[in-house]
Amino acid sequence: xxxxxxxxxxxxxRFEIFRYDPTRPExxxxxxxxxxxxxxxxxxxxxxxxxxxxxxPSLQFDFAxxxxxxxxxxxxxxxxPGLACSTLTANLPDVIRLHPLxxxxxxxxxxxxxxxxxxxxxxxxxxxxxxxxxxxxxxxxERMDDDLAQAIYEGERCIECGCCVAGCGVANVNPRFxxxxxxxxxxxFALDPRDxxxxxxxxEVLASDDGVFGCLGLMACDDVCPKDLPLREQYAxxxxxxxxxxxxxxxxxEGVANAQG
Amino acid sequence: xxxxxxxxxPRPGLIRPTRVRRDSRRGVLTFEAQRRAAxxxxxxxxxxxxxxxxxxxxxxxxxLLVGSILTGSxxxxxVASGLEHIYVAQPTVVIISVLFFVHxxxxxxxxxxxxxxxxxxxxxxxxxxxxxDAPPGAASRATxxxxxxLWIWQVRTGMVVLxxxxxxxxxxxxxxxxPMFGERVGIEAASSSERVAEGLVIPYAILLxxxxxxxxxGLYRLAVKWGVGSRLSxxxxxxxxxxxxxxxLGFGAITLVVLAGWVDPPLAFLxxxx
Numbered sequence: 001x002x003x004x005x006x007x008x009x010x011x012x013x014r015f016e017i018f019r020y021d022p023t024r025p026e027x028x029x030x031x032x033x034x035x036x037x038x039x040x041x042x043x044x045x046x047x048x049x050x051x052x053x054x055x056x057p058s059l060q061f062d063f064a065x066x067x068x069x070x071x072x073x074x075x076x077x078x079x080x081p082g083l084a085c086s087t088l089t090a091n092l093p094d095v096i097r098l099h100p101l102x103x104x105x106x107x108x109x110x111x112x113x114x115x116x117x118x119x120x121x122x123x124x125x126x127x128x129x130x131x132x133x134x135x136x137x138x139x140x141x142e143r144m145d146d147d148l149a150q151a152i153y154e155g156e157r158c159i160e161c162g163c164c165v166a167g168c169g170v171a172n173v174n175p176r177f178x179x180x181x182x183x184x185x186x187x188x189f190a191l192d193p194r195d196x197x198x199x200x201x202x203x204e205v206l207a208s209d210d211g212v213f214g215c216l217g218l219m220a221c222d223d224v225c226p227k228d229l230p231l232r233e234q235y236a237x238x239x240x241x242x243x244x245x246x247x248x249x250x251x252x253x254e255g256v257a258n259a260q261g
Numbered sequence: 262x263x264x265x266x267x268x269x270x271p272r273p274g275l276i277r278p279t280r281v282r283r284d285s286r287r288g289v290l291t292f293e294a295q296r297r298a299a300x301x302x303x304x305x306x307x308x309x310x311x312x313x314x315x316x317x318x319x320x321x322x323x324x325l326l327v328g329s330i331l332t333g334s335x336x337x338x339x340v341a342s343g344l345e346h347i348y349v350a351q352p353t354v355v356i357i358s359v360l361f362f363v364h365x366x367x368x369x370x371x372x373x374x375x376x377x378x379x380x381x382x383x384x385x386x387x388x389x390x391x392x393x394d395a396p397p398g399a400a401s402r403a404t405x406x407x408x409x410x411l412w413i414w415q416v417r418t419g420m421v422v423l424x425x426x427x428x429x430x431x432x433x434x435x436x437x438x439x440p441m442f443g444e445r446v447g448i449e450a451a452s453s454s455e456r457v458a459e460g461l462v463i464p465y466a467i468l469l470x471x472x473x474x475x476x477x478x479g480l481y482r483l484a485v486k487w488g489v490g491s492r493l494s495x496x497x498x499x500x501x502x503x504x505x506x507x508x509x510l511g512f513g514a515i516t517l518v519v520l521a522g523w524v525d526p527p528l529a530f531l532x533x534x535x
Contacts, residue, residue: 079388102385169385169409173378200296207299209370213306216371217486218409219495220389232495236488246303 011038013089015051016097017059021108031097032056044084044096045073048110060109068226071161074101075110081163081224101166103175114162121182125205127189132196148191155188155234157227164221164231176210180221180231183212187234190241199245207246212238309367310483312360317476319357324509328516333529334450341448345437350448354437358430365423372416386410407499415478421471425464432456454520462521469513477506 013036020029034051045063052059062072066085073084076099078092089096104112121127164180165171171179178186189195190202206212215235222231329340344350373379386409436442436452443452457465481502484490490498518524 076388081389167385167389169382169412172381172385173373173375203303204295204299207303207306209302213302215486216412217482218386218406218412219485220385220406220409222495223406224389232485233488233491236486236491239487242303243307246300246307 013038014095018099019109038089042089044087060111062111071159074161074163081166083226101162103165103171118160125186127185129194130196152191154230155184163224167220167224169218170214177214178211184234187238199241203245206242305367312364313479317480320476330520331526331528332531333526335532337450345447354434411478418471418475422475425468457520458522473509477502
C-alpha cells in the first residue's frame, strides 16, 4: 500500500468501529462495521460524519475544529493514537479499525472525556503563572529572551488531544502518573521566569513514580504526538532540574516547613 | 492553604504546590513528609541510573580484561595475577557484587507488579508499531513499537542477568578468594578455560547476550532520559547503541570460543617473547 495519498474515487473502505455506551451496560462492547466509498481528500473526520449521517445517527465521536487545533478527535486509528481530522483515508488500508483512546474515561463509542483528565492534571500541576506580587496592570512588562519565549511556546503548543497519554505504557497502567502532557505542562511553567515557583516547589510533584521518574523513556508519546512537541527534551530538562532540587539541603527545606508551623 | 490552618503560607501572595496531599496508601501526607518521600525517590532514581551506567562501563573494561585470553593463557595469567597482586581484583569483585544487587533492587521498581499491567504494556507496544497503512491485526505481532519492546526485553534480559550473573559472581568470588579452582588462590587461564570447555560455555553465551543487550539498551535509555546527546536524533542514538551492542557481542563471542578452547588464541604471538 502506498503512503502517498491517491485521490482516485472508488475504493470501498470498511470501517470497524468500537461501540459501547456506558449508560447501556446491557449491550456488550463490540465492533460495528460500516462501508463507505472513498472520496478525494477524505479524512477520518469526514468519513465518520458520513457514517453518522448515512448509516447510524447514534454513533458518538468528538470533533470541533477540523484542522488539528482543538484536540477533540483523538482516537486509536488501527491501533495507533492520532487525530481523525488530520488523518487521510488515502493513507490507510481498506480496513480501518477505530477505538476510543485508552487511559481516559469513556463517554461512549469513540468519545472520551479528555477534558476531565486535563482539568485534573492542570489542577495538580497548578498550571498557571504563580506570581509573587499581585498583578500590576500599570507596570511595564519584563523583557524576555527570544529563545526562551520560543521554548515556552513549544510547550504551550499542546492541544490536549490526549494521544501521548493513550500511547504511554505507564499512563495506561498507572492512572496517577502525571503523563506526557502533564510533564510537558510542568516543563513549560518551570521554564517561565514569570513563574515564582522554585525547583523545590516543584520537587514533590515531580520526584516520584507518578511524576518524571515514572517515565520509562519508551518515547511512544514523542512518536505519536500530532503536534510534534519536543517531549524528549522536556523530560530530560525536568529530570536534570529535579536532581538539582534534590541536592538542596533538606534542613533548609525543613526550615521553611517548620517556619510554617 | 485555607483549609489547613496549621500550615499557613510562609510567603504571602505566592501560591505553592499542594501543601497537604492525600495519599491512598498512607493517608494524609504533610509537606515535610512529601519532601522526604520525593527526595528518597530522587536518590533511588539517581542510584538506579548511576549503578546501571557504572555496571555497563565496568562490563566494557571486563570484556577487555577477559579478552587477554586472545593472547593466550600467558597473557591472561599475567593480567589476572597482576590485578590480584596489586589488590585491584578482590575489591572490584566485592564492589561489583554490591552494585549488581543494588541495581537489581532499584531498577526493578519500574517493572509493573501485575501481570495484567505488563500484558497491557506489551499489547500497546504491538498496537502502536503497526504502520497506519497496514491492515489491522495482520502485522501487529511482527513489528512492535521498537522502544517499547526494547524496554520489555530489557526487563527480560535483566532477569536472566540476575540469575546467571549472580552465579558467575559467586563462581569468580570462590575462584578469587579460595584455592578451590586451579593450583593457587586466584583466577587462572587453565582452570577458567576448563570450566568453560566442560559445559559453562552455554550459560556464558546466554549471559553474554543478555548482558550486552541489557547494558547497551540501558545506556541508550539513560541518554534519552537525561538528555545526553540531545542534539542527536533518537534514530542516531539507536544506531550508536547498535554499534556498541554488536561490537561487544562479536568481541565477547570470539573471547568465549577461545576460552572454550575451540579456537586457538589469535594474538598468541604477542606473548611469545615473554
